[in-house]
Amino acid sequence: MVKVNENYLKLEKNYLFIRIAEKVNAFKASHPDATLIRMGIGDVTLPLAPVVVDAMKKAADEMGVKETFRGYEDSGAGYDFLRQAVSGYYKSFGADVPMDDIRINDGAKSDCGNLVDIFGDDNIVLVTDPAYPVYVDSNLMSGRKLVYADSDESNNFAALPCEEGYVLDGVMVHPDIIYLCSPNNPTGSVYTKEQLAAWVAYARAHGSVILFDAAYEAFITDAALPRSIYQIPGAKEVAIEMCSLSKTAGFTGVRCGYTVVPSELTATASDGTQVSLKQLWNRREGSKFNGVSYPVQRAAEAVFTDEGLKQIHENIRYYQENARVIAETMTALEIPFTGGINSPYIWFKCPDGMDSWAFFDKMLNEIAVVGTPGAGFGKNGEGWFRLTAFGDKENTIEAMARLRKMLSK
Amino acid sequence: MVKVNENYLKLEKNYLFIRIAEKVNAFKASHPDATLIRMGIGDVTLPLAPVVVDAMKKAADEMGVKETFRGYEDSGAGYDFLRQAVSGYYKSFGADVPMDDIRINDGAKSDCGNLVDIFGDDNIVLVTDPAYPVYVDSNLMSGRKLVYADSDESNNFAALPCEEGYVLDGVMVHPDIIYLCSPNNPTGSVYTKEQLAAWVAYARAHGSVILFDAAYEAFITDAALPRSIYQIPGAKEVAIEMCSLSKTAGFTGVRCGYTVVPSELTATASDGTQVSLKQLWNRREGSKFNGVSYPVQRAAEAVFTDEGLKQIHENIRYYQENARVIAETMTALEIPFTGGINSPYIWFKCPDGMDSWAFFDKMLNEIAVVGTPGAGFGKNGEGWFRLTAFGDKENTIEAMARLRKMLSK
Numbered sequence: 001m002v003k004v005n006e007n008y009l010k011l012e013k014n015y016l017f018i019r020i021a022e023k024v025n026a027f028k029a030s031h032p033d034a035t036l037i038r039m040g041i042g043d044v045t046l047p048l049a050p051v052v053v054d055a056m057k058k059a060a061d062e063m064g065v066k067e068t069f070r071g072y073e074d075s076g077a078g079y080d081f082l083r084q085a086v087s088g089y090y091k092s093f094g095a096d097v098p099m100d101d102i103r104i105n106d107g108a109k110s111d112c113g114n115l116v117d118i119f120g121d122d123n124i125v126l127v128t129d130p131a132y133p134v135y136v137d138s139n140l141m142s143g144r145k146l147v148y149a150d151s152d153e154s155n156n157f158a159a160l161p162c163e164e165g166y167v168l169d170g171v172m173v174h175p176d177i178i179y180l181c182s183p184n185n186p187t188g189s190v191y192t193k194e195q196l197a198a199w200v201a202y203a204r205a206h207g208s209v210i211l212f213d214a215a216y217e218a219f220i221t222d223a224a225l226p227r228s229i230y231q232i233p234g235a236k237e238v239a240i241e242m243c244s245l246s247k248t249a250g251f252t253g254v255r256c257g258y259t260v261v262p263s264e265l266t267a268t269a270s271d272g273t274q275v276s277l278k279q280l281w282n283r284r285e286g287s288k289f290n291g292v293s294y295p296v297q298r299a300a301e302a303v304f305t306d307e308g309l310k311q312i313h314e315n316i317r318y319y320q321e322n323a324r325v326i327a328e329t330m331t332a333l334e335i336p337f338t339g340g341i342n343s344p345y346i347w348f349k350c351p352d353g354m355d356s357w358a359f360f361d362k363m364l365n366e367i368a369v370v371g372t373p374g375a376g377f378g379k380n381g382e383g384w385f386r387l388t389a390f391g392d393k394e395n396t397i398e399a400m401a402r403l404r405k406m407l408s409k
Numbered sequence: 410m411v412k413v414n415e416n417y418l419k420l421e422k423n424y425l426f427i428r429i430a431e432k433v434n435a436f437k438a439s440h441p442d443a444t445l446i447r448m449g450i451g452d453v454t455l456p457l458a459p460v461v462v463d464a465m466k467k468a469a470d471e472m473g474v475k476e477t478f479r480g481y482e483d484s485g486a487g488y489d490f491l492r493q494a495v496s497g498y499y500k501s502f503g504a505d506v507p508m509d510d511i512r513i514n515d516g517a518k519s520d521c522g523n524l525v526d527i528f529g530d531d532n533i534v535l536v537t538d539p540a541y542p543v544y545v546d547s548n549l550m551s552g553r554k555l556v557y558a559d560s561d562e563s564n565n566f567a568a569l570p571c572e573e574g575y576v577l578d579g580v581m582v583h584p585d586i587i588y589l590c591s592p593n594n595p596t597g598s599v600y601t602k603e604q605l606a607a608w609v610a611y612a613r614a615h616g617s618v619i620l621f622d623a624a625y626e627a628f629i630t631d632a633a634l635p636r637s638i639y640q641i642p643g644a645k646e647v648a649i650e651m652c653s654l655s656k657t658a659g660f661t662g663v664r665c666g667y668t669v670v671p672s673e674l675t676a677t678a679s680d681g682t683q684v685s686l687k688q689l690w691n692r693r694e695g696s697k698f699n700g701v702s703y704p705v706q707r708a709a710e711a712v713f714t715d716e717g718l719k720q721i722h723e724n725i726r727y728y729q730e731n732a733r734v735i736a737e738t739m740t741a742l743e744i745p746f747t748g749g750i751n752s753p754y755i756w757f758k759c760p761d762g763m764d765s766w767a768f769f770d771k772m773l774n775e776i777a778v779v780g781t782p783g784a785g786f787g788k789n790g791e792g793w794f795r796l797t798a799f800g801d802k803e804n805t806i807e808a809m810a811r812l813r814k815m816l817s818k
Binding site for chain 2: 002004005006008009045052053060063069072110112113119120123133134137138176177206207208209255270280284289290291293294299
């Protein structure tokens with residue numbers, strides 16, 4: 001008789017976004033004339049850059065002609081033209097990532113979820129709290145145990161490694177797999193090179209692997225801040241990096257990202273042999289993935305051309321200006337916050353000691369603005385709130401005006 | 410210290426296609442003037458249908474305009490317009506599959522590999538032999554034990570369930586998860602409704618789940634043969650179906666398929682509660698998948714329009730004609746074979762009792778035709794050989810002429 005994976009039965013349902021949707025729908029039903037402003041979901045709103053659209057259409061045309069039609073990709077790792085472009089992009093900000101260590105995917109979420117397959121279920125996983133829920137769920141689904149590194153006001157929501165280790169079931173342990181995200185979702189905090197180097201040193205000392213989520217790297221404007229973990233010496237021996245074009249180039253509906261598993265990264269098998277994680281990952285993907293749509297890969301390639309980078313940076317600047325407006329409002333209102341600079345997220349303390357959901361309700365009901373309650377991202381998110389800069393400029397300005405008015409009462 | 414998934418270390422390397430590529434490359438180096446004809450890989454060669462190209466370009470244009478831009482899909486299960494189209498397609502050949510039970514994916518290989526995540530690692534898996542290697546590898550990666558149902562000359566390479574069960578480690582067992590593929594890759598055999606009903610009855614009797622791979626359903630011309638397992642009464646309580654546009658509409662480079670997990674399909678958890686597999690699968694995909702590219706979904710939708718179906722059927726008929734030419738040659742040469750009708754694959758017995766690899770070498774070296782040795786698909790494939798009908802018409806005719814000449818010597 002078939003047996004289900006019982007780890008799934010222990011998962012929490014994704015109450016956060018279901019609950020938000022329910023509350024928003026109820027509000028809309030009772031306030032049909034309200035002009036709702038959504039700043040909750042991290043989805044982009046500007047259209048694709050013209051070079052990207054053109055590249056996709058040109059590739060679609062190629063697929064309609066026998067001589068230029070493309071079927072299965074040989075390896076499924078991504079066409080060389082795109083892997084070369086990504087490698088060149090890394091080089092442009094000082095990270096040396098060879099093409100052969102890059103795999104193209106249909107968005108970072110797939111790889112983020114699937115990468116854990118190459119690790120044993122007995123690994124202990126560290127997640128910073130608050131964090132993107134996929135890190136937690138992907139591991140609970142395999143029955144792995146988790147420890148949490150506190151990101152809170154005391155460290156500006158950028159947790160650093162704890163040399164003494166972390167408590168799991170009453171025992172001090174060092175985690176085997178470490179999830180880091182910088183610029184951080186949801187807190188907008190960004191690790192400095194020194195801070196990231198501390199994590200790399202910790203991983204090297206304890207034989208851990210870092211899964212580094214760089215999905216928001218394009219929002220970094222301060223050249224001193226690392227956009228890739230591979231800007232840290234020694235990272236290639238301990239870190240996998242996941243990145244995406246979703247926020248960089250508005251690809252949330254196009255679906256394309258990339259993952260780097262360096263050739264230098266190995267783990268020790270139980271018989272003492274050194275195993276290449278890149279080989280394991282390629283084996284996994286070879287059996288369970290058949291590559292990304294050719295027109296999508298051509299669209300992604302166009303992002304990394306000179307003209308493409310120019311066009312996507314116009315969009316990024318638009319969102320950065322929204323972030324500036326939100327951050328400026330927080331400063332004026334004397335509300336503590338992180339993010340807003342080098343990040344599309346603004347993470348702020350709910351005024352008057354309100355809890356996250358109470359503040360959510362207040363904003364929704366009094367000024368028709370939707371955000372995300374920090375408590376949805378972990379216990380340290382309680383009392384905090386996330387707004388995103390991916391909306392319309394006019395709506396963002398209007399939402400901040402409403403917020404000022406609400407809080408000045 | 411990080412621990413790898415040691416199940417990966419027990420996997421065989423994919424010797425089959427590596428070995429074929431090595432032999433072909435060596436032949437090309439020593440015979441630079443030979444006109445090689447490839448009939449080994451199951452990849453299509455005809456371009457996309459015009460309506461598909463147009464739909465993709467139109468959607469790309471929409472993505473370049475703010476008012477029609479689309480970001481994240483709400484559920485990631487596929488847009489309603491496409492799920493409705495797939496549901497209507499099922500209805501056209503007599504299968505009742507509601508839209509809500511369908512999830513759109515980036516090609517059947519991903520779902521085929523990932524579906525096993527929702528099942529416990531202690532399930533016993535049945536695979537027919539010979540079979541598509543992904544069924545085996547996906548389960549070995551999770552440490553599951555396998556039993557094999559022999560597909561061989563005695564049953565026309567269409568294994569039927571064995572009521573006594575299957576031997577695993579010296580004990581008779583009934584498998585919990587059963588992989589079936591019809592029309593079959595590699596053997597081209599097609600289950601009749603009665604045969605498929607026997608598998609459904611077996612699964613119902615033993616609480617098993619069938620994972621039914623219908624990737625080649627579009628090649629069925631005999632209206633009496635089932636194109637979906639849901640044409641069998643009672644299948645919805647025991648079967649998941651995976652299908653793809655790769656062969657139906659030449660989407661091997663576009664990447665789109667669909668999986669059906671019926672609402673009726675449940676499993677019993679260890680505490681006795683009934684669990685919906687559809688809910689588990691949606692939970693898995695919700696955390697690890699973010700949906701298919703919008704322009705790709707529009708391209709797929711176009712396949713199921715009247716004009717789209719007309720255009721893709723022209724391509725299918727082209728391949729069917731190739732299959733007919735190959736089958737006719739086998740008949741003329743008095744070589745036993747399966748497939749060729751209702752299937753793009755022709756599976757034939759190597760002449761003169763040759764083993765698969767010896768015949769591969771003979772065909773390559775004497776007539777410069779590449780096929781796939783049956784031994785690569787399992788032990789029952791030894792002494793058999795697979796040719797595909799996805800090539801050029803002229804090349805197919807030429808290859809068959811060369812084969813006749815080779816065997817008449």
